[in-house]
Amino acid sequence: MSQFxxxxxxxxxxxxxxxDAVIASSLENTFYLSDAPLPGFVVFPRDQKIAPFTVTWxxxxxxxxxxxxxxxxxxxxxxxxxxxxxxxxxxELEKNMHKLVGPVRAEVEEWWKLQRGGxxxxxxxxxxxxxxxxxxxLDSATLGIEEKGITPRMYETIKSKxxxxxxxxxDDVFNYTRMVKTPFEIALFREGTPIVEAGIKAVCAAAxxxxxxxxxxxxxxxAVVSLGGGVASNTIxxxxxxxxxxxxxxxxxxxxxxxxxxxxxxxxxIEYKYHPFHMGRTAVLGEPRDAKLRPYYNAMxxxxxxxxxxxxxxxxxxxxxxxxxxxxxxxxxxxxxxxMVGHGLGIGSAYDKPIFAFNDDTVLEEGMIFNLEPNxxxxxxxxxxxxxTVLVTKTGCELLTTTQRDLWVI
Numbered sequence: 001m002s003q004f005x006x007x008x009x010x011x012x013x014x015x016x017x018x019x020d021a022v023i024a025s026s027l028e029n030t031f032y033l034s035d036a037p038l039p040g041f042v043v044f045p046r047d048q049k050i051a052p053f054t055v056t057w058x059x060x061x062x063x064x065x066x067x068x069x070x071x072x073x074x075x076x077x078x079x080x081x082x083x084x085x086x087x088x089x090x091x092e093l094e095k096n097m098h099k100l101v102g103p104v105r106a107e108v109e110e111w112w113k114l115q116r117g118g119x120x121x122x123x124x125x126x127x128x129x130x131x132x133x134x135x136x137x138l139d140s141a142t143l144g145i146e147e148k149g150i151t152p153r154m155y156e157t158i159k160s161k162x163x164x165x166x167x168x169x170x171d172d173v174f175n176y177t178r179m180v181k182t183p184f185e186i187a188l189f190r191e192g193t194p195i196v197e198a199g200i201k202a203v204c205a206a207a208x209x210x211x212x213x214x215x216x217x218x219x220x221x222x223a224v225v226s227l228g229g230g231v232a233s234n235t236i237x238x239x240x241x242x243x244x245x246x247x248x249x250x251x252x253x254x255x256x257x258x259x260x261x262x263x264x265x266x267x268x269x270i271e272y273k274y275h276p277f278h279m280g281r282t283a284v285l286g287e288p289r290d291a292k293l294r295p296y297y298n299a300m301x302x303x304x305x306x307x308x309x310x311x312x313x314x315x316x317x318x319x320x321x322x323x324x325x326x327x328x329x330x331x332x333x334x335x336x337x338x339x340m341v342g343h344g345l346g347i348g349s350a351y352d353k354p355i356f357a358f359n360d361d362t363v364l365e366e367g368m369i370f371n372l373e374p375n376x377x378x379x380x381x382x383x384x385x386x387x388x389t390v391l392v393t394k395t396g397c398e399l400l401t402t403t404q405r406d407l408w409v410i
Contacts, residue, residue, distance in 0.1 A: 003184035020141035025149030036067035144170025214254035236267035258282035260287030280387030283408035299332030
């Protein structure tokens with residue numbers, strides 16, 4: 001069984017919605033169901049006597065082997081060639097890849113001939129999906145398909161080829177299931193979160209007057225990569241007034257130099273073992289140039305502390321939002337407005353449900369993981385970032401980030 005999949009929770013939701021099988025189509029949910037980051041489809045039947053299966057391109061056979069996925073029926077399509085002239089001198093990885101590719105070699109060769117001959121209708125992901133469903137007698141069942149990873153044309157093709165089946169959009173099944181983490185994913189957070197923090201510490205150690213954003217960002221990347229992480233393209237890192245940009249990331253002008261009194265905003269996302277992690281901090285080189293920075297940050301910190309104290313199983317996400325909002329206003333930012341003050345964290349793009357927003361009444365449960373972020377943005381001041389990762393426990397919550405939450409003065 002997948003180490004990420006909360007199986008009982010998913011089956012319970014499938015029962016509630018009367019869905020016989022769910023079909024994951026996005027990379028994050030094929031990974032969630034199978035433990036392998038594979039483009040294509042993963043089918044998970046509600047009846048556990050029916051075997052699940054994966055559909056992907058033959059070029060991704062390496063990830064099937066490398067991940068040691070629990071799903072044994074993997075259906076391949078596409079034309080990618082691995083030449084083979086015998087077993088001598090092969091490492092175990094190559095032998096296992098060949099073992100999986102061997103049975104479909106004839107199909108790959110046939111598809112290649114058809115493609116070169118200009119023949120349309122060469123079997124692809126959809127055809128293999130339909131084949132697997134028919135093999136299991138699910139071609140006339142109620143199927144919940146994730147909309148996120150398919151195009152309208154793919155959906156219509158699936159619908160036409162499964163004209164006896166009932167199709168439902170099932171993104172909410174995945175969203176609901178992923179809210180509560182398995183022990184494996186919780187343990188992974190304990191491994192991945194410190195890598196983000198180590199990157200921020202490395203940047204602060206390199207901070208000095210005259211250093212550029214690019215030079216400091218290079219320090220961040222070196223620290224993260226040395227610990228086995230990868231740096232996401234949308235990592236947010238900026239100096240001074242530039243920090244007011246909510247989504248400033250890699251690719252923007254980074255020639256600006258750090259000056260004494262400048263704030264530094266960190267909101268990095270890393271990938272570790274195919275899973276995203278992120279958190280955030282605000283630092284300043286010397287004493288802040290703007291006198292508002294410290295009291296505003298402290299008000300934000302008071303709001304986050306109130307969140308930490310209020311989070312517990314049974315509380316509503318909207319309650320946490322209102323508590324934070326009120327405390328920040330009373331603590332020094334009376335005009336404070338924020339669309340949300342935290343979000344679920346998980347296997348996808350670093351965002352899972354629920355959201356700490358005024359209109360999200362989801363009840364918190366043990367095993368949920370959140371990033372709290374009561375951030376504040378003001379033109380002429382910058383963007384103040386405070387973001388911590390917490391795990392909902394039986395009686396409250398546990399901070400998974402360990403670095404100091406105060407304003408960092410370098």
